[in-house]
Amino acid sequence: MARMKFLCDAERCIECQACVTACKSEHEVPWGVNRRRVIVMDDGVPGEKSVSVACMHCSDAPCAAVCPVDCFYTTADGIVLHDKDLCIGCGYCFYACPFGAPQYPQQSAFGVRGKMDKCTFCAGGPEEAHSEAEYVKYGSNRIAEGKLPLCAEMCSTKALLAGDGDVVSDIYRQRVMRRGGRPQTWGWQAAYGNA
Amino acid sequence: MPYKAMLVALAVTSLSLLTACDQEVVFHEPGVYKGKHDETATQEAAQRRQDQLRERAMTGMTDR
Numbered sequence: 212m213a214r215m216k217f218l219c220d221a222e223r224c225i226e227c228q229a230c231v232t233a234c235k236s237e238h239e240v241p242w243g244v245n246r247r248r249v250i251v252m253d254d255g256v257p258g259e260k261s262v263s264v265a266c267m268h269c270s271d272a273p274c275a276a277v278c279p280v281d282c283f284y285t286t287a288d289g290i291v292l293h294d295k296d297l298c299i300g301c302g303y304c305f306y307a308c309p310f311g312a313p314q315y316p317q318q319s320a321f322g323v324r325g326k327m328d329k330c331t332f333c334a335g336g337p338e339e340a341h342s343e344a345e346y347v348k349y350g351s352n353r354i355a356e357g358k359l360p361l362c363a364e365m366c367s368t369k370a371l372l373a374g375d376g377d378v379v380s381d382i383y384r385q386r387v388m389r390r391g392g393r394p395q396t397w398g399w400q401a402a403y404g405n406a
Numbered sequence: 407m408p409y410k411a412m413l414v415a416l417a418v419t420s421l422s423l424l425t426a427c428d429q430e431v432v433f434h435e436p437g438v439y440k441g442k443h444d445e446t447a448t449q450e451a452a453q454r455r456q457d458q459l460r461e462r463a464m465t466g467m468t469d470r
Contacts, residue, residue: 212449213456276437284439287452294441337442355446357458364466374463375456382467 213375214289215332216403217363218383219262221395223370226251226261230362230371234265237333237361238350244314246330247362263362263371265330266291266312267402274304274313289376290332295348300324309401332373333360376403 226249234240234247247265268291275283275291282297283304302324305313315324326348335352338345345352353361363373372379387394434440445451 212452213459215459281434281436281438281440284441284444284447286444286447287449288456290447292444292447294439297441334446337444337447340446352446354455354459355451357455357462359459359462359466369467369469372463372467374467375460378460378463379467382463 212288213377215268215374216289216376216379216399217265217267217332217360218372218379218399219264219397220370220372220383220386221260221262221397222390222392223368224249224261224263225368225370227367229365229367230263233361233365234330237353238331239346240328240350241316243318244316244328246312246314246328262397263366264310264312264398265362266308266332267310267398268330268332269402270404273307273309277303277307279303284337286334290334290354292331292334292336292349293327293329294337295326295328298326300326302327310398330360333358 228249231245231247231249235245238246240246247263249261249263251259251261253259268289270289272283272285272291275281275285278293279301280297280299282294283291284293285291300315300323302313302315304327305311305315312329313327314329315327317323317325331349333351333353335345335355336349338348340352340355353359358364360373363371372382383394383396
């Protein structure tokens with residue numbers, strides 16, 4: 212069985228923000244919510260690196276472990292999704308996530324945050340596939356159409372890889388062998404452990 | 407006498423309130439997903455799209 216994973220090749224990411232734009236445009240993500248964002252390390256210093264970060268769809272998802280209403284589930288191919296009808300916007304998942312993936316659309320008095328929103332690996336959510344309800348709550352469902360996440364498919368330098376973990380690691384391994392140096396699988400240890 | 411009557415009334419009221427406790431109590435198992443069923447999350451759905459997604463990754467993510 213395939214296991215869906217993200218991998219950002221920091222040697223290739225040019226911080227163009229196309230992945231962020233593609234995600235926001237594809238899913239019509241509301242203002243103030245970024246399901247994906249580009250982090251720059253050592254900004255302005257020679258040798259600076261940037262990586263595109265979103266929900267990594269962890270093997271043992273800490274967000275799911277802390278959710279008091281148990282609104283998270285994992286698909287058979289390893290995509291971590293949640294039911295917005297159950298979410299109470301408590302924010303526990305935000306504190307548990309090592310990648311800062313969970314986002315909240317509101318910031319108002321008494322800490323009301325609204326329903327949590329995060330990357331769905333373009334796999335929609337627990338609504339009928341391609342329905343209006345699914346699109347409004349979770350965005351488009353490209354996975355059901357046999358397509359990979361748009362952020363990765365739009366990446367001009369192919370820095371952001373998405374898909375079956377075996378394929379992704381094969382592609383990355385070939386790159387590292389060709390260009391030399393050490394592999395920098397940013398976030399993989401935290402997200403997937405040694406699996 | 408009114409005191410006794412009040413005690414009896416209180417006892418009857420308490421008993422009638424406790425009748426709800428007879429019904430079966432639902433215990434939710436912690437850590438188990440409680441939301442709606444997702445048809446595209448099943449083993450069969452994942453198996454169906456597996457080859458298509460793999461092929462797409464091989465053509466879309468590799469260098470030309």
